Amino acid sequence: MFKNRDIISMADFSREEIDHILDVAEMVEKNPTDYNNLLNNKIMALLFFEPSTRTRMSFESAMYRFGGKCIDLGPIDASSLKKGESFTDTIKVVSRYADLMVIRHPADGVARYVSEIVDIPIINGGDGTGQHPTQTLLDLFTLKKENKLERVNIGIVGDLKYSRTVHSLVYALTLYDVEMTFIYPPSLRLPDGIIEYLVKNKIKYKECNDIEEVIEDIDVLYVTRIQQERFPDVSEYYAVSDSYKITKNLLESKAKDDLILLHPLPKKNEIEKELDETHYAKYFLQVEYGIYVRMALLGLIMGAFE
Numbered sequence: 089m090f091k092n093r094d095i096i097s098m099a100d101f102s103r104e105e106i107d108h109i110l111d112v113a114e115m116v117e118k119n120p121t122d123y124n125n126l127l128n129n130k131i132m133a134l135l136f137f138e139p140s141t142r143t144r145m146s147f148e149s150a151m152y153r154f155g156g157k158c159i160d161l162g163p164i165d166a167s168s169l170k171k172g173e174s175f176t177d178t179i180k181v182v183s184r185y186a187d188l189m190v191i192r193h194p195a196d197g198v199a200r201y202v203s204e205i206v207d208i209p210i211i212n213g214g215d216g217t218g219q220h221p222t223q224t225l226l227d228l229f230t231l232k233k234e235n236k237l238e239r240v241n242i243g244i245v246g247d248l249k250y251s252r253t254v255h256s257l258v259y260a261l262t263l264y265d266v267e268m269t270f271i272y273p274p275s276l277r278l279p280d281g282i283i284e285y286l287v288k289n290k291i292k293y294k295e296c297n298d299i300e301e302v303i304e305d306i307d308v309l310y311v312t313r314i315q316q317e318r319f320p321d322v323s324e325y326y327a328v329s330d331s332y333k334i335t336k337n338l339l340e341s342k343a344k345d346d347l348i349l350l351h352p353l354p355k356k357n358e359i360e361k362e363l364d365e366t367h368y369a370k371y372f373l374q375v376e377y378g379i380y381v382r383m384a385l386l387g388l389i390m391g392a393f394e
């Protein structure tokens with residue numbers, strides 16, 4: 089079902105397919121060292137045209153845990169792109185050095201384009217404000233492990249306009265029995281295309297601008313960083329940069345005691361630091377789960393897992 093498959097957008101996956109990936113991730117999590125030689129002779133190419141810590145390093149770590157190897161285009165200035173080679177030529181060349189490719193790029197749609205011009209499987213590590221499907225799979229894995237993937241109210245807070253992690257997550261959550269509540273400063277609403285998708289598919293959702301109005305009903309709070317680098321005008325960024333902050337006081341006084349806080353990271357000032365050590369915070373656990381989910385994906389795409 090997954091051999092040689094591209095991972096570009098969550099909209100490409102059925103509920104059954106997503107659940108299968110999560111099941112395989114859970115199998116890997118149980119005995120992660122059972123698969124030391126699974127991808128012994130495989131090579132993964134990493135092409136990151138935007139900064140990354142987690143996505144890049146967790147894919148590398150996942151590949152090494154299977155005995156596979158990684159090659160990395162490195163900074164653009166150190167590649168032949170600097171000499172004027174076209175993006176397309178660079179991609180075609182690298183695709184002949186590796187068995188699969190992970191790409192991150194500032195422009196929406198680039199991962200899809202790359203998947204159309206090469207023969208090896210492509211994993212979208214984030215394309216502009218488009219999608220970030222592997223982050224969504226680890227978000228779903230965390231929800232499943234925390235028993236919060238069915239009959240819960242998931243509040244998604246912050247920069248819903250530019251966060252690609254939110255865009256992929258919303259598509260995926262439409263396949264589950266959850267309520268979605270979108271909480272955002274007025275200028276950072278979800279893109280029209282996603283709202284239209286929700287309406288067309290008769291998915292119920294709530295929207296508000298003030299978290300205090302809805303916090304009592306929320307089971308999962310998915311917090312996002314305001315995506316400063318995507319704003320066409322820096323003054324628009326400063327107009328919203330301090331517009332929300334999740335504090336310990338807010339959660340302790342108003343939220344359900346078993347609310348969980350998720351965040352794709354990196355975080356800036358949107359979550360009060362004091363919350364890191366509380367039972368609400370699950371974002372560092374998400375990071376750990378990212379390894380199992382990416383191991384599952386690599387094993388499935390390379391045909392080593394069924």
Ligand code: NCD
Nearest residue numbers: 142143214253313352353354
């Ligand atoms: C996110 C991204 O790159 O979209 N980071 C990640 O991969 N976990 C989120 C962000 O940058 O805010």
